[in-house]
Structures are given as structure tokens and as C-alpha cells.
Amino acid sequence: xxxxxxxxxxxxxDVPENHFVVIHPLDDVPExxxxxxxxGPMPMTASVRLSLLALRGYLVLMMLLVFYHVMDxxxxxxxHAH
Amino acid sequence: MTDEVLSISTAGAAQATLPPVxxxxxxxxxxxxxxxxxxxxxxxxxxxxxxxxxxxxxxxVQAGAxxxxxxxxxxxxxxxxxxxxxxxxxxxxxxxxxxxAAMIYQRFGRWWGMFSLVDLQLVNFLTLVTEFAAISLALSxxxxxxxxxxxxxxxxxxxxxxxxxxxxxxxxxxxxxxxxLAWVAxxxxxxxxxxxxxxxxxxxxIPRGGVTASLMFLVIAIVGTTIAPWQxxxxxxxxxxxRLRFSDVKWARLDTLLGAVFTIIVAGCMMLAxxxxxxxxxxxxxxxxxxxxxxVFSGEAVRSAILLLMINAAVLGTTAISLSSAWAYGEVKGWxxxxxxxxxxxxxxxxxxxxxxxxxxxxVLIPRAPLQLIILGVQVLAGIMLPSAIIFLQLLLxxxxxLGEQYVNKRWNNRVNWTIIIVLFILSLILxxxxxxxxxxxxx
Numbered sequence: 111x112x113x114x115x116x117x118x119x120x121x122x123x124d125v126p127e128n129h130f131v132v133i134h135p136l137d138d139v140p141e142x143x144x145x146x147x148x149x150g151p152m153p154m155t156a157s158v159r160l161s162l163l164a165l166r167g168y169l170v171l172m173m174l175l176v177f178y179h180v181m182d183x184x185x186x187x188x189x190h191a192h
Numbered sequence: 193m194t195d196e197v198l199s200i201s202t203a204g205a206a207q208a209t210l211p212p213v214x215x216x217x218x219x220x221x222x223x224x225x226x227x228x229x230x231x232x233x234x235x236x237x238x239x240x241x242x243x244x245x246x247x248x249x250x251x252x253v254q255a256g257a258x259x260x261x262x263x264x265x266x267x268x269x270x271x272x273x274x275x276x277x278x279x280x281x282x283x284x285x286x287x288x289x290x291x292x293a294a295m296i297y298q299r300f301g302r303w304w305g306m307f308s309l310v311d312l313q314l315v316n317f318l319t320l321v322t323e324f325a326a327i328s329l330a331l332s333x334x335x336x337x338x339x340x341x342x343x344x345x346x347x348x349x350x351x352x353x354x355x356x357x358x359x360x361x362x363x364x365x366x367x368x369x370x371x372x373l374a375w376v377a378x379x380x381x382x383x384x385x386x387x388x389x390x391x392x393x394x395x396x397x398i399p400r401g402g403v404t405a406s407l408m409f410l411v412i413a414i415v416g417t418t419i420a421p422w423q424x425x426x427x428x429x430x431x432x433x434x435r436l437r438f439s440d441v442k443w444a445r446l447d448t449l450l451g452a453v454f455t456i457i458v459a460g461c462m463m464l465a466x467x468x469x470x471x472x473x474x475x476x477x478x479x480x481x482x483x484x485x486x487x488v489f490s491g492e493a494v495r496s497a498i499l500l501l502m503i504n505a506a507v508l509g510t511t512a513i514s515l516s517s518a519w520a521y522g523e524v525k526g527w528x529x530x531x532x533x534x535x536x537x538x539x540x541x542x543x544x545x546x547x548x549x550x551x552x553x554x555x556v557l558i559p560r561a562p563l564q565l566i567i568l569g570v571q572v573l574a575g576i577m578l579p580s581a582i583i584f585l586q587l588l589l590x591x592x593x594x595l596g597e598q599y600v601n602k603r604w605n606n607r608v609n610w611t612i613i614i615v616l617f618i619l620s621l622i623l624x625x626x627x628x629x630x631x632x633x634x635x636x
Binding site for chain 2: 118119120121122123128131132134135136138139147149150151152153162165166169172173176180
């Protein structure tokens with residue numbers, strides 16, 4: 111089978127009645143998917159927009175905190191903190 | 193042909209005569225189901241088991257060594273959490289056919305797209321350094337010089353993806369995942385108490401000594417190592433690269449569930465190995481040292497197996513994490529990015545992978561590289577990034593414009609996911625508080 115090398119696919123042209131066809135996704139005809147790039151940015155309510163802004167502030171603050179802590183541990187401020 | 197058949201093989205199968213297509217015709221429905229599952233199987237197992245990487249091996253054996261089997265219940269609790277998070281990725285990947293980085297970029301704009309990408313690349317790269325550090329450590333315990341073994345491992349990891357065949361990479365990686373079953377054999381060999389395991393798995397409890405700083409760090413490390421940000425990016429890109437179809441959703445879910453169960457069992461077995469060291473009064477700094485000391489009681493086979501499994505864990509982690517970086521970078525930059533493409537058709541994608549692997553391996557070979565600082569950076573950055581990454585996943589899974597009614601989250605999905613996000617945020621805040629004020633919790 112495909113995963114363990116046991117599945118040996120062959121070229122199929124006709125399918126008999128009451129039979130099933132197994133096709134590996136990579137051998138199948140590509141499906142039409144949702145085109146996300148055509149949709150543009152996600153519409154958001156004011157509260158979601160505000161929450162994401164707060165999240166942005168939190169993440170920037172945390173990154174600065176981590177950067178300071180790592181530099182401190184590395185002795186960049188002239189002493190070994192811990 | 194039945195509707196069942198029509199649903200799996202797109203437009204071509206709607207006719208009595210198919211256009212030439214590679215596949216297999218079977219008569220029995222159960223065989224059709226088994227074979228279809230096996231064709232879909234892979235991304236779910238790989239994303240879960242690759243998360244049992246070198247850092248995870250270290251964390252789980254440390255948890256076993258410090259607290260015995262008392263923290264096994266956390267793993268059981270994390271099983272549905274990992275599944276629910278990755279199941280959302282499955283739906284998003286199949287519905288859009290695109291990776292996670294592309295989705296954030298397109299739906300949340302340039303700032304969030306770039307922030308997610310830079311943060312992912314940074315955490316991934318630091319994690320890769322820890323993977324190669326583990327390979328170097330295990331090799332030196334096997335009397336193989338790291339300056340020879342580490343570059344060889346890097347070359348093998350690069351060759352793994354350069355064949356221009358997704359299927360070849362997937363087969364090799366699934367095989368490496370299944371090698372981790374050896375952890376079960378190790379756990380059985382060290383003769384655990386089954387009654388105690390069952391009790392401590394299903395009955396939550398705080399170890400003797402109460403909530404200490406080291407316990408809090410270990411719990412956060414276990415959560416952080418079981419659910420990592422790169423997993424969201426990896427599985428969605430992997431599903432997109434494998435071109436999974438709408439009809440594959442149920443099999444991809446099963447793949448993810450089996451992967452989660454497999455991973456949690458393996459993680460539990462790692463804790464049992466650490467517990468065995470504790471029972472014999474062995475104290476250690478890393479799993480390689482544990483393997484060395486444990487061989488007096490459990491034999492040379494266990495020692496060699498643990499060292500080889502450390503390397504296997506690091507190799508699995510490296511290929512998955514580097515691929516998540518390469519896919520994400522390709523998606524945001526608009527470069528061709530597929531394992532199905534040869535190097536000349538997707539040079540940016542493969543060069544990103546090669547640079548990630550090569551640079552991380554090179555850093556490990558630098559004498560006195562600040563590996564402890566890098567490990568700390570990985571844990572803290574991943575802890576900070578994870579809750580926000582899941583928030584974006586949650587928002588995308590409620591995007592009806594993008595997914596339609598069929599694939600958006602149901603109300604119960606949202607309740608479960610917001611609970612997970614709140615818990616992760618609390619753990620993230622505790623981690624941040626501990627970084628800012630290291631004496632917040634009593635010492636162990």
C-alpha cells in the first residue's frame with residue numbers, strides 16, 4: 111500500500127460496476143479550492159480589531175522582555191544576573 | 193459506480209470511463225476504505241511524532257526522573273488538546289489548499305503575516321540548534337566525533353528532501369516515526385508498576401512538595417513541548433503539498449488522532465525511562481547521561497537504544513521544523529514550494545531548508561556556543577508565540593467567507609478551543625512572570 115510501499119497503483123481506464131477506485135491524492139485531478147487571495151483581508155468587528163491590537167502590544171512587550179532577560183543572562187549588562 | 197466512489201476521485205470518476213489516471217480498482221468496500229486511509233495517512237502521524245523531538249525527550253525523561261509517574265495525567269490531558277488544535281489545521285489545509293503562513297498573510301495583513309513568519313523562523317532556528325546539540329551529545333556518548341557525525345547527519349537530512357518526491361520523503365519519515373515504538377520496548381524492559389501507571393494517568397495529582405518553581409517550569413515545558421507553533425504551519429503546508437481532497441477530511445482526522453495517541457504513548461514511555469533512573473537513584477543532566485548510567489541495571493541494549501532514539505528524535509524534529517520554515521517562507525514570498533518539485537523548479541524553497549539545517553549544524557560545532565541560552569530562548573519564545581498562533585487559527589476557523597458553513601468551527605469547537613487558548617495564555621503569563629521575577633514561586 112502507498113504508505114508502506116505495498117500499494118502499487120496502475121493506470122486505470124475502465125471501472126467495472128460495483129467496484130471502488132482508490133487514487134492517491136497526488137495522482138488525482140487537482141481540486142478547485144477556495145481562493146483566499148481573492149477574498150482580501152478578513153472583515154473584523156471593532157472588538158476583534160481592538161483585541162488584536164492589544165495582542166500586538168503584548169507580544170512586542172514580551173519579546174522585549176525576553177530579549178532583555180537573555181542579554182542579561184549572557185552578561186551583556188556587565189554582570190551575571192543569575 | 194456508487195456515490196462513494198464518485199466522492200473520492202473528482203470529476204474524472206463521474207464517467208463510466210475514466211481519463212487515464214493512476215490508482216487501484218478494488219471490489220470490497222472495507223479494502224477501499226483501508227487503502228484510501230493509507231494514501232491519506234502521513235501528515236498527522238509525522239506532525240505529532242516529530243514533536244517528540246530532542247527537547248521533548250529531555251523534558252519527558254526529566255519529568256520522570258524528578259516526579260516519577262506523577263505527571264502522566266498531564267499527557268492524557270494534552271491528548272485531546274493536541275488533537276483539537278491539529279484537527280482545525282486539517283480542515284483549514286484541505287479547504288484552502290494553502291499553508292498557514294499564506295493564510296495569516298492574506299487574511300490578517302502584512303504586519304501579522306511578517307510577525308508570524310519572523311517569529312516562526314526565529315523559534316524554529318533556535319529549536320534546530322537544540323536538535324543538532326542533541327545529535328552531537330548522543331554521538332559523543334557513542335564515541336563518534338561530533339565534527340564528523342553532525343555534518344553527516346545534516347547531509348542525510350538534506351538528501352532526504354532533495355529527491356523531488358513528496359511520497360519518498362513521507363515514507364522515510366513515517367518509518368522513522370515508527371522506530372519510536374522502541375520507547376515502548378524500553379519502558380517494558382525497565383519493569384514499571386502498571387497499577388501505579390494506570391492510577392497516575394487517570395487520577396490528576398500534585399507531586400509531593402507542592403507547587404514549586406521547578407514543577408511549574410516542568411509543567412509549562414511539557415505543555416510547550418507537546419504543542420508547538422511550528423506544528424500548525426507544518427501540517428497545513430504538508431496537507432497542501434500532498435493535495436488532500438475534501439473527501440479525505442475524515443481520513444486526515446483519523447491520521448491526526450492516531451498520531452496524537454501514538455505520540456502521547458511514546459512520551460509516556462520516555463517518562464517511564466526517566467522514572468527507572470529515579471528508582472535506581474541515578475541523577476543526570478541529559479538523556480544521554482541517563483542512558484549511560486542506566487545500562488548497569490538495564491543492559492547495553494537499552495543504553496544504545498536510548499542514544500539512537502535521541503538521534504532519531506532530533507532527525508525527525510529537524511526535517512519537520514526545517515520544512516515548516518521552508519514552506520512558510522515560500523508561501524509568503526510567493527516562491528514555488530513543494531517536495532514534488534525538483535531543486536531547479538523550487539530553488540528558494542530548498543535553499544531555505546538547506547540553510548536552516550546547515551547553519552544550525554554549524555552553530556553546534558562552534559566551541560563554547562551558548563547552548564543553554566538558546567534552549568531558554570526556545571522555551572520562552574515558543575511559550576509566548578503559541579497562544580497567539582492559536583488565536584489566529586481560531587479566527588480563521590470561524591471565517592465563513594473562507595471556509596463556508598461546512599468547514600467552519602461548530603459552537604462546541606469554539607468552546608473547547610477558547611478554553612485551550614485561555615489555559616495556554618495563563619501558562620504563557622506564568623512563564624513571562626517567572627522570567628521577569630525568578631523568585632515568584634517557592635524553590636524546589
